[in-house]
Amino acid sequence: MKEIAIYIHIPFCDHKCIYCDFYSITKTENVDLFIEVLKIEILGNSNYLGNSIITSIFFGGGTPSLLSVSKISEILEMLCNNFNVSRNAEITLETNPGTVNFQKLKDFKKAGINRLSIGVQSFNDNELKFLTRIHDKQLAIETIKNASDAGFENINLDLIFNLPRQTREIWELNIKTAIELPITHISTYSLILEKGTILNKLVMDGRVKLNEEDFDASLYELTIDFLSKNNFDQYEVSNFCKSGFECLHNLAYWQHKNYIGFGPSAHSFYENKRWWNFSGVKQYINRIKASGNAICSEEILSSRQLLDEYVMLALRSKGLELLNLENKFGKQWLNNNRSYINELIKNKFIIEKENFINFTPKGYLLCDEILLKFK
Ligand code: SF4
Structure with missing residues (x-):
């Protein structure tokens, strides 16, 4: 049986962060309808999923942890009842501090989630305010400790470096704080200025100044050096983990394995074909209701590509x-x-x-x- 990875895009967020260009919306009135339609889309892909073994499921977003545990359970149960989900499948939920308490984390664990990817971004309160995140340092630390106490043994943190006014000392303290917590994996990216974001406008208007490229490179160098000395092996440009805790889902992308994405803006890749869905939630829902899929476009890759x-x-x-x-x-x-x-x-x-x-x-x-x- 072929191995396959599944990505599920949950497009809802509490609010829009100033730097973010992921597809997400803050209106949640369509959640029930969205989940119904998502299940139709998944079931409609039995030609890909039916003869495969599902080795990873990744709930990304948006903020999937905003959903109730029963909604996540509903999707997982539907997958397990209709398809072959490996007993060892890695099942990740992207989680933001401020959207989960200890009990909710415990319930997610019980529902089958076995890996959390927590969007911390920084442990510095000024940086978190600048990024317009809904949490502060204390809440981030509390969420990670709660996750560990709830039984999660595989926890990733997302961190952003090279933020405006960030010093080497602030960044070093961020990664030092991270490795002292019960985590197994760190994904860390340099701040990217995306068109159409509020941050982009602030920079264009001269109200925020970005750091020089050399400084960015020096922080990256510091990160590689610091994390490798602290038993976090680099296994991808932006990803570091303790031994044996590579993210199986991301490895599927990087090893060119088959994956199917569901939900608005989700991308899929199968053998030599790639396709992606419409981004808007309303358009996504209407398309699925009308034709069972929301494919916006597709391409066949040549052998050279x-x-x-x-x-x-x-x-x-x-x-x-x-x-x-x-x-x-x-x-x-x-x-x-x-x-x-x-x-x-x-x-x-x-x-x-x-x-x-x-x-x-x-x-x-x-x-x-x-x-x-x-x-
Ligand atoms: S919580 Fe994440 S996905 Fe949502 S707006 Fe902020 S950065 Fe974007």
Whole structure:
């Protein structure tokens, strides 16, 4: 049976954070109808799910933890009753401090959620205010401790670095605070200025000043160094974990495995085909009601596109397994790039070991530029 990963987009948020360009809305009056329609969409994909074993389910958003436990249970039960969900499936819920208390976390655990991804972003109250998050440092710490007490043994934190006015000391204190908590995984991203966000307007109007690129790179370097010294291994450009706690769902994306996304704006990938849904909740609901799907567009990837994506995703994460590459795509890529690879090895940007090539920490720093030069 083929392995498959499932992503479920829950588009509701308490409010819109100033930096966020994920598709989310703050009106929750359509929640019941949304869940009904979501179930129709999932059941309508039995051609993909029917012959597969589901190895991970990821509730992302938006803020899925805003939903009641019974709604999340309803979706999980429907999946388990109709499809083959692996007994060891990783089932993640994106959770925001301020939307869950100890009892709700305990109930999510009982409902089958076995991994939490907590949107902390910072442990500095000024930064949290700037980001317009609904929580403060104390609530973030309390939520993580509650999650652990509720029985969660696999907890990710999302953290953002290079915020305006952030110093090295503030960032170092953020990651130091994180590793002292009962967590297994850290996803950390540099602040990205997305068009259409309030933050973008503030920067354009000159009311917020961003840091220099060199400072961004120095914080990233500090992060890699600090986390690796504290037993958080880097297994992707932005992801670090304790041994054995890689996110299986993200690995499915990065290892080019099949995944199906449900809900507004969700993306899917199956063999050589990629497709994605309409973003608006109303449009999503109307489309599903009318035709059973809300596909906005799709593309068939050529073998060259598949090869380029495979190489890029593998190198950005756990490394490129050369034998696997050859079995899938032949020897051409390696022959074309052998001298460039040797140069990268000589300059300590990548290492080649036991049939794998991987970025070194120095290579991760420049990975986008390096990847562009492969032929
Ligand atoms: S809670 Fe997350 S998804 Fe919702 S607006 Fe804020 S950053 Fe975006």
